[in-house]
Amino acid sequence: MAKAANDARLTRGRLWFYQALIVAALFGTWYLMTEPILVSEASAKNTAFFFGRPLAVLKVVFDWFVSGKIYPHLAITLWETVLAFAAGSVLGLVVGLWLALSPTASALAEPYITALNAMPRVILAPIFAVWFGLGVLSKVALGVTLVFFVVFFNVYQGVKEVSPVVLANARMLGATKRQLLRYIYLPSATSWVFSSLHTAVGMAFVGAVVGEYLGSARGVGYLILQAEGVFDINTVIGGILVLTLFALLLDFVVTRIEARLLVWRPASAETESL
Numbered sequence: 001m002a003k004a005a006n007d008a009r010l011t012r013g014r015l016w017f018y019q020a021l022i023v024a025a026l027f028g029t030w031y032l033m034t035e036p037i038l039v040s041e042a043s044a045k046n047t048a049f050f051f052g053r054p055l056a057v058l059k060v061v062f063d064w065f066v067s068g069k070i071y072p073h074l075a076i077t078l079w080e081t082v083l084a085f086a087a088g089s090v091l092g093l094v095v096g097l098w099l100a101l102s103p104t105a106s107a108l109a110e111p112y113i114t115a116l117n118a119m120p121r122v123i124l125a126p127i128f129a130v131w132f133g134l135g136v137l138s139k140v141a142l143g144v145t146l147v148f149f150v151v152f153f154n155v156y157q158g159v160k161e162v163s164p165v166v167l168a169n170a171r172m173l174g175a176t177k178r179q180l181l182r183y184i185y186l187p188s189a190t191s192w193v194f195s196s197l198h199t200a201v202g203m204a205f206v207g208a209v210v211g212e213y214l215g216s217a218r219g220v221g222y223l224i225l226q227a228e229g230v231f232d233i234n235t236v237i238g239g240i241l242v243l244t245l246f247a248l249l250l251d252f253v254v255t256r257i258e259a260r261l262l263v264w265r266p267a268s269a270e271t272e273s274l
Helices: 002-033 041-051 053-065 070-101 101-120 120-133 136-160 163-170 176-216 218-231 233-261
Strands: none
Touching: 002 041, 002 053, 041 163, 041 233, 053 233, 070 136, 070 176, 070 218, 070 233, 101 136, 101 233, 120 136, 120 176, 136 176, 163 176, 176 218, 176 233, 218 233
């Protein structure tokens, strides 16, 4: 048992090392293509204009955090993201359960759900800005529309995947509707829910940033828009980097909660030794 755990740690450590190596290789390639080392000075300047310089991008991010300029903007973007993520996830869970357990309501709502899901919902951002103003609420509303369908379809499918044999046995033993929901439907949907939440984190960020991009005076999306207006590609990429890092942080939080709540789930096979 101890040997297996040790082998698993070694495998994970090796995997992390290779992942870090890939990041370093990408960073090194980016650096070499934007500096007149392996390419001509004209080619390096041209590449740097479109892709920025890695050291300049890191300097932008470093200055943001050292000066404190990024904190008010980052705080508002994270607040919008968390609100959109929470509201969209809860709404998707509730509606998904309701329609999955109500065939009549599901049949009635199906064409409308399909139509709304097919709509490119980013185009709703200007409408939400008119309805809710340029504050937090319009960004949250856009994020909710993106998160909702990701969670809804996973919950709906998770409930539909419940084994009919298990349901029949539970009913035969006298289980009530509330007991079926608590002990069969919800556990069945939980894995599907957490699978969708990893995608929903990114969607919540998209809603917040796109909303800021189209109309705002605060937020990381606003900083990116200002930098784009003066063709400051280093600041644009710096903003993208900050958003990516915090999206990964939120995804890590979801992963930890998932591991805590789904302790009953069988452990996946260990990553094959590299």
